Amino acid sequence: MIRNIIFDLGNVIFNFKPEKFLRRYTNDEIYIKDFISKVIRSEIWLKLDRGTISIKKAEEEFIEKFPEDRNFILMFFEEWMKMLTPIQENVKILYELKANGYKLYILSNFIIEAFDYVQNQYSFLTLFDGKIISGNVKVIKPELEIYQMLIKIYNLVPEECIFIDDVLAFLSRARRLNIKTILFTQDTNLRTELRKLKVNI
Numbered sequence: 567m568i569r570n571i572i573f574d575l576g577n578v579i580f581n582f583k584p585e586k587f588l589r590r591y592t593n594d595e596i597y598i599k600d601f602i603s604k605v606i607r608s609e610i611w612l613k614l615d616r617g618t619i620s621i622k623k624a625e626e627e628f629i630e631k632f633p634e635d636r637n638f639i640l641m642f643f644e645e646w647m648k649m650l651t652p653i654q655e656n657v658k659i660l661y662e663l664k665a666n667g668y669k670l671y672i673l674s675n676f677i678i679e680a681f682d683y684v685q686n687q688y689s690f691l692t693l694f695d696g697k698i699i700s701g702n703v704k705v706i707k708p709e710l711e712i713y714q715m716l717i718k719i720y721n722l723v724p725e726e727c728i729f730i731d732d733v734l735a736f737l738s739r740a741r742r743l744n745i746k747t748i749l750f751t752q753d754t755n756l757r758t759e760l761r762k763l764k765v766n767i
């Protein structure tokens with residue numbers, strides 16, 4: 567019997583679409599692609615996720631590394647959290663699951679300052695019964711330890727859990743621990759997928 571539903575945040579509960587966001591500032595698609603690979607898909611960004619550096623420090627490191635992009639980097643770091651808008655369909659599902667007696671958890675690679683930001687903005691985050699945020703615990707998905715932490719801290723039975731994420735590699739690690747999984751993409755009907763796993767919704 568399923569009792570616990572575990573949610574990733576980025577692109578499951580909150581939109582995180584840097585391409586779309588950067589198009590507000592430039593129509594140079596090559597620059598956008600390059601910027602994303604230099605900044606968001608970088609080692610420095612992973613350190614942010616892992617909570618080993620602050621956003622301020624990361625910004626400095628990026629500017630030092632890519633001085634020609636200084637202005638764009640400053641603009642990006644000023645504005646980027648605004649792209650973290652709720653995926654309303656899934657927020658609605660959170661309320662329903664909660665009303666139907668399920669426990670809700672967060673398991674997310676998320677920068678701690680950004681989590682503080684969304685927590686101040688969106689009261690629905692109080693629906694969650696527990697959370698493991700990479701920036702807090704200094705471990706990131708797909709490292710096994712972060713999944714084990716969630717199970718241990720909240721005393722969960724893996725067989726009673728479903729984990730929803732938009733990254734396949736993060737799901738396969740959870741399945742190794744006997745947690746059921748749902749891959750969420752923009753084509754996923756989450757309600758249907760939850761029903762397939764016998765969730766009452």
Ligand SMILES: [Mg+2]
Pocket residue numbers: 574575576577578731732733
């Ligand atoms: Mg995600």
